[in-house]
Amino acid sequence: MLKKIKRILHEKKEPLLAFAQEFKDVEHNYKDLSPRFLFGLFLIFISFVIGWGGPIVALWYGITHSTIAVPALVGTLAYGLGWVLTPIGLAITAKDNIYYLRYFTSKFILRLYNPLDFPSVMEILTPVFIAVLIVLWIIFKWSAPFQLSLVILVCIHQILLVISLLVPNIQLLSRTARGKDLEVLKELYPDDDLARLISYWQSCRFIFRFDDGVDPDLTPDILRILEREGVYAVFAITGRHAEQYPDLVREVAARGHLIVNHSYSHPNLFSLLTEKRLREEMVKTNHILQNITGKQPYLFAPPIGHSNIFLRKTLHLQKMTALGWDVNSHDVLRLSESKKQRFLDSLLTAPKPAILLFHDGLYAPGTPHKAQTLELLEKVFALLHKF
Secondary structure (H helix, E strand, C coil), rough: CCCHHHHHHHHHHHHHHHHHHHHEEEEEEHHHHHHHHHHHHHHHHHHHHHHHHHHHHHHHHHHCCCCCCCHHHHHHHHHHHHHHHHHHHHHHHHCCHHHHHHHHHHHHHHCCHHHCCCHEEEEEEHHHHHHHHHHHHHHHHHCHHHHHHHHHHHHHHHHHHHHHCCCCCCCCCCCCCCHHHHHHHHHHHHCCCHHHHHHHHCCCCEEEEEECCCCCCHHHHHHHHHHHHHHCCEECCCHHHHHHHHHHHHHHCCCCCCEEEEEEEEECCCHCCCHHHHHHHHHHHHHHHHHHHHCCCCCCCHHHHHCCCCHHHHHHHHHHHHHCCEEECCCCCCCCCHHHHHHHHHHCCCCCCEECCCCECCCCCCCHHHHHHHHHHHHHHHHHCCC
């Protein structure tokens, strides 16, 4: 059944996307809708609340008071009233219903063919947890088993929320693009730099990503190695460093590498930023990079790979996508020889294509960052030459 559905969706992809494209750039705010249309929507909403909520409340009353007559009468009237209000609401909203139905359907189609925009794990888990609580309450009422279940579910939910905010590169709270998503990004953002990047991994296993730069003590050496190997990479640049070293940013862009927004100040408490501060970090860096390179970044690399409850909304407003990674070299830390080897061994089983994370700035105190990053980079290329 699932294979049949996938086949149909694949066959109908072009006409469905053509339909959705017509409404793609039309953004509506409910504040802009006419009072008539809003009142019609309100009646439709109330019809569902009364039509379903009324019988449920009546049933609960009948069970708790051991009676049938009153609940049966009230439930029937509520259900009937719901059916009366629905067509009234539809009539009031009139032909506008068709337009908004097409609009929201087109948005669903675009999400269907863009896996990067599907709901995150936490968005799905939250209503699931609420539904489980309702079922448990119906079964156990306010008894000890229900109270224990309530505590357990709330604790699990909050633990997952904290994990999603603090664990780098995790996909619980927001979806980030990884190596396997590059082809999807190519469809979303037709860009020469991204196309070069994708054409490279088709003959190789890895995409190289360098965060926290640019740094005049390290970035030029990385650029020389990449040029020697004929490799195009991703540079996630902070706005602050771009302001300090604009010529180096221009050189990165001139060599055909993909430049990504990495916030302005690289806040270590990125997960706790307010919506306003998050937007400022993103927008300010976009303006700086665009003024330097002439191109507006369309990818955002969250600092430390952390998430934020406002990240998805901000990305949507800026028409950007979050970029993650597949394998972390941990070159910002002081690594033992065994840990370096463990990183190299992990590349043998990494997905294809895999985004490899390196850094050219913001290192931990005492880290031999330049030597260590260049060493790991050279070892990865030596490994690639064996394939």
